[in-house]
Amino acid sequence: MHAEAAAPAIPPIAIGGFTLRSRLVVGTGKYRDYPVMQAAIEASGADCVTVAVRRERLVDAAGRSILDFLPLDRLTILPNTAGCFSAEDAVRVSRLGREILEQLGNPGAGWVKLEVLGDRTTLLPDPVGTIEACRELVKDGFTVLCYSSDDPIVAARLRDVGAASVMPAGSPIGSGRGIANPAAIRMVIDRLKLADQGGSAEYPVIVDAGVGTASDIVHAMELGADGVLLNTGIAHAQDPVRMAHAMRLALDAGWHTARAGRIPRKLYANASSPWEGVITHIPGE
């Protein structure tokens, strides 16, 4: 008579004119081979994956293309501007990515994950270059998802120049350090989503970068993120496919946790069994 209660369905996420069924977006870099990448994407449940734009390897044009391992009919490709250190280069690379995705007939032609990086050591975003490039790309018709630092003021500026989503870094790309500054991430989310801070509950905030393990995703979602984007945490795990499963479950766990209303933290204990009716001697009473 007691049917197993299903968790409430997690709604799709809307970003600009795009709708994704899964709130987990995964990268396609750093896998030991394409079949493992393909299996990990499948296990993650993601329906959107990021890719980079790079020179065609003219000496080895016979090499297999990543596109042979991405089910383009089921995935929305999100081209990124990784490796760009100026607004100008990010705009160039965005247009090249769009050109390729238009040829492939993939809806991802309409959007871009904008990264304008400050330097190679930190891979932290250059906020000035990111704002400049975002403005230019919006003018050019792109739906722009902006990789950003965890600064709420920069996040609001990006939203103001037309970013369809701001994606604050939990910690540096590939560092696996999780949410280094949860208070800052919370402030970014509040700034963009709370009406009394000029935000809108519908505005999508996706934590991007730094995820090392599943609990980092739970943490991001608990802080109020709408989704999480990661790559290395899956690709460099010892068992990437199993880790992709874990990341998918963590997203769900974090989503429900954020809406279930956690208990306040207290310094001292609060017994779960009643005191009434105890038959024991309680010290001090």
Place this chain on the structure above:
Amino acid sequence: MRIELNGAPRDLDGSPTVADLVRTLGLERAACAVEVNARLVRKSEHAAHPLAEGDRVEVVTLVGGG
């Protein structure tokens, strides 16, 4: 005629267009995009875009990334 192709010098015969170059590279059916002197040349314009001495050409594709 000498151009710079993906960062390396490349000698081309005659007066090729972008479409000719793409064909020479065997990439006419590949998912790629071409830039000449930092400006995108869309596929529909390849045949009408002549290359010139010293052009900096980039031929790019999609690769794994995050």
